[in-house]
Amino acid sequence: MLDFQYQQQPDACAIQFVDGPAFTFDDLHRQSCYLANGLVAYGLSPGDKVASLLPTGPELCLSWLGIQRAGGVFVPLNTELLDGFLRHALALSEARILICEQKQLDKLQLIAEQLPKLQQVFVVGDYQPHKTSETVHRFDALMSQHQSAALPSQDFQQLACLLFTSGTTGPSKAVMMPHAHCFLYGLGTIENLQLQQGDSYYICMPLNHANGLFMQLYACLILGIKAVIRSKFSASRWLSDIQRYQVTHTNLLGVMSEFILRQPVQQEEQSHALKAIAAAPASAAMIAAFQQRFGVAMYELYGMSEVNIPLYTPMDKPKAGSCGRPYSRYFEVRIACPATDLPCESGEVGEIQVRPKLAAGFMSGYYGMPDKTVEAWRNLWFHTGDLGRCDEDGYFYFVDRLKDSIRRRGENISSYEIETTVLAMEGVTECAAYAVPSDIPDGEDEVMLVVVTDAEIKPEQIHAFCQGKIPGYAMPRFIRLTQASELPTTATNKIQKNVLRQRGVDALTWDSQQF
Incomplete structure (x- = not known):
């Protein structure tokens, strides 16, 4: 290449x-x-x-x-x-x-x-x-x-990269990415975003992620076009960078779009060479807002480190609210019942499942975790853990997550790793980390902790204990102390995080942003 x-x-x-x-x-x-x-x-x-x-x-x-x-x-x-x-x-x-x-x-x-x-x-x-x-x-x-x-x-089947993604009920997993898998990220960008000679790509995502490294930079190297890279995303400089370098394509992830729209309106905001923005997620309202303000089309897609980008919104036939149609040259995508793996009817909500058509066009497993590989890859399909639906025209729609992972600032966070860290604090006997909604429209998650202690421990002490042990993007914002008897559990004493999520943030919850 x-x-x-x-x-x-x-x-x-x-x-x-x-x-x-x-x-x-x-x-x-x-x-x-x-x-x-x-x-x-x-x-x-x-x-x-x-x-x-x-x-x-x-x-x-x-x-x-x-x-x-x-x-x-x-x-x-x-x-x-x-x-x-x-x-x-x-x-x-x-x-x-x-x-x-x-x-x-x-x-x-x-x-x-x-x-x-x-x-x-x-x-x-x-x-x-x-x-x-x-x-x-x-x-x-x-x-x-x-x-x-x-x-x-x-050759294309050899292992090229180990990329870490969140553990859901265990430690973070290392996705085994063959050369073909990495290459298909770039090729998919070229074919589905219609890149051509003379185009250029503005990359403002970290290059330790598949999106920035493979989907964007690798696409540029494959096609032989210029990549313009900002080391750290800046909402206030996003438009000026695009205008300064006259780039034609870029990607946005999560709350990045919202942060850009919150910037003060400037003169000549539609004076640029930008042709398309690939985004995940991108609500119909967000797409309309970008089109109206910046005069540029935004196209939603769906993917993950394990399965590449199997869904792209067709540039010639976008559909509001959809995350796209299958990149059918290389991938099969379906909606199936999570309990039975039987295909769902059109419009019915089920799990998004994917498999490649090309050898090594997909992850080859989780490194050092064969049990997790078998758990995710069964009945000849990879189980994404995401809920979705498909309409009669073959457009897919993301609905929610089955997994117990947390997504914040573009990072997938392992609740298990947060809990393991907090449980090491003297006096903490039990805890649960889970996602609660962000107060940013179309935003991602905030991290909440429910903690049981056998000592006089204050939430701010728990937060201070986490400093230096948990990465900044994974630091809990909300902490609530409770009694063991108040924790919802299953018959096998597993904490029911779905119940905790429904309870949300209440008056007894400590908020780190208010202290």
């Missing part, structure tokens, strides 16, 4: 970072080769896992390309992970090499003894080791290997 563009248009701009460096296809080819040579020189073998704790930026892009070129498996991690969350991700993935910023080293030192597989760490920036280290090196050491190494050949 990159080699082809390098041969066809070496001097064309491949990536332009907003207020940062630009890379031609020649730059990406040459520097990713250096990095691949460096990884091999430091002992990387085909199939070895290489994790990154890097923000969206040049080093993350080069790491991804270099790791793939060297035959390694890319494991992009959220930079906010810490403590047990970080230990779980690094241990489960069996990463041998880690590329990170210097500020991540303190977190690593706390868990290093529990990561026997981790052998080499490369630090981006002006890191100066106090003494010669056999395990911690400057990132520049990888980039200094200009002599070509013997790099392995790869």
Whole structure:
């Protein structure tokens, strides 16, 4: 993919970072080769896992390309992970090499003894080791290997990436993504959003997610068009970036659309080159608001790390409220009864189930969790855990989630991992973490905790205990103390979170945003 563009248009701009460096296809080819040579020189073998704790930026892009070129498996991690969350991700993935910023080293030192597989760490920036280290090196050491190494050949079925997604009743899972699966994200964008030569893509999502990395950036590299990347989403700069770089396509996720609409109205807001916005979710009201204000069409889609993007809204025949029709060239999608797996009738609500038509066009399982793989992939269909319906014209509609996951700020959050952290606090005997609605229209979730204690503990103490142990995006906003007898449970003593969700936030709930 990159080699082809390098041969066809070496001097064309491949990536332009907003207020940062630009890379031609020649730059990406040459520097990713250096990095691949460096990884091999430091002992990387085909199939070895290489994790990154890097923000969206040049080093993350080069790491991804270099790791793939060297035959390694890319494991992009959220930079906010810490403590047990970080230990779980690094241990489960069996990463041998880690590329990170210097500020991540303190977190690593706390868990290093529990990561026997981790052998080499490369630090981006002006890191100066106090003494010669056999395990911690400057990132520049990888980039200094200009002599070509013997790099392995790869095929579309080989594992390319481990991408972490939320656990629902257990720890976060690592989705095994073959090369074909990753490629189909980009190809789907090209074919369904009608990308063509001369277009450009504005990427304002983190590149440790499939949406930003594969659906957007990979699409640009496949087609050979320019990607304009902002390292962190800014609602106030969204329109000015699009106008400044004259981009033609972009993606939005969750509350990003609402945050943009909340910005003050400016002059000439429809003076831009934007042709289409891909969004998930995108209500009919949101689509209409963007069309009226910015004069640009928004198209809803549906996907997840495990199943790619199997549903796209047809650009020539959009239907309000629908998340699209099947990308039938590569995927089958159906609505089935969650209890029986029998297909539902048109209009009937059931579970969204997906399967690929192309070998390796789908996740190959959850790494190190065969039981979770079997649980999700049964009766020849992948069970998304999402409820939906399909109309007579073949348009699908997302209804709700069956899963017990929480989605906030574009992140899937494991309630299990939050609960495990809180239960480690002395005096806490039981707790439940679950989602409650955001107060932002079309928003995502807020995290709520119900806690049972055998000591005089205040909600603010629980919140303070979570600081430094739970990533910022997963921090509970609401905390309610209760008695064990007041917790709704099943006959097998499992907490009924559906009942807690129905109770919602009441007068006895502590709100961190009010203190």
